[in-house]
Amino acid sequence: MSVSTRDIENCALDLLGGRAATSSICPSDVARNLVSDEEGWRALMPLVRDVAAQMAREGKVLITQGDVTLDPDAMIHGPIRLRRGPAFPVSA
Template identity: 50%
Template sequence: MPDGDRSLEDAILDLLDRRAPGASVCPSDVARAVHRSADEGWRELMEPVRRAAARLAAEGRVEITQHGDPVDPARPRGPVRIRRPG
């Protein structure tokens, strides 16, 4: 796995660790945290973040949700959130 992929997974888990149990993060929160710049370049990280979240979901480390309900990480369409399994 490339280092960039690992850093995205680490960023997802780090942001979740900072939240209350059961809380979720938006992929854009992760992209912005990794990008660390005021410009719009973070948007380019959105799909890589979603792929990183899907890998973590496949390992059972996170859930991908829509409207608060877990969804298949391979098939989410539209806005999603990421949380620890509960």
Template identity: 50%
Template sequence: MTEHDEKTCRSCGRRIEWRKKWAANWDEVAYCSDACRKRKVTALDRELEGRIRGLLASRAATSTICPSDVARAVAPDDEAAWRDLMEPVRRAARRLVAAGEVDITQGGSVVDPSTAKGPIRIRRHRP
């Protein structure tokens, strides 16, 4: 693997930017930061990915979902709990983008999940 190959963080799904200090072990780099290395991917993260897949499968092929739809599906009766799930849902969506399963959109256009700020929508990947 060369230093110019793109990598995606296993935890947050953001693009890992190559750094000179990683030149000797770029093949082993799997996380973008110490925080992501400590967080890893949990059972809840896998559940959120499954909920994204499930919600998209239950809707028309051209439909999108909001991360809050997923968070509310996991914690429907607790507003504080589903609000706390919003960033984990966005991380799950970014991992699914990296796997080629979904796209993240803003204003109907596909955006780079590593740099997207503000409200997003999630849709099935369209080649």
């Protein structure tokens, strides 16, 4: 199965939309929802992080480490979380 950047974005938005507005998700939640085997979802993680950075630039998500919101254009290392951003699409 080939996973597109659109698949990743839609999955992240769906996961965040299904949780409380103040909740967060791990990028691996996205990868695991798209690819079931461990080798596959781990291989997808760099692309998931790239898509998350683009979504953060668009204001759809915030990338956080602890209580700190990270710059999506900075080199981000370590565990991160994704939260709804100011431009998170609200479904009607």
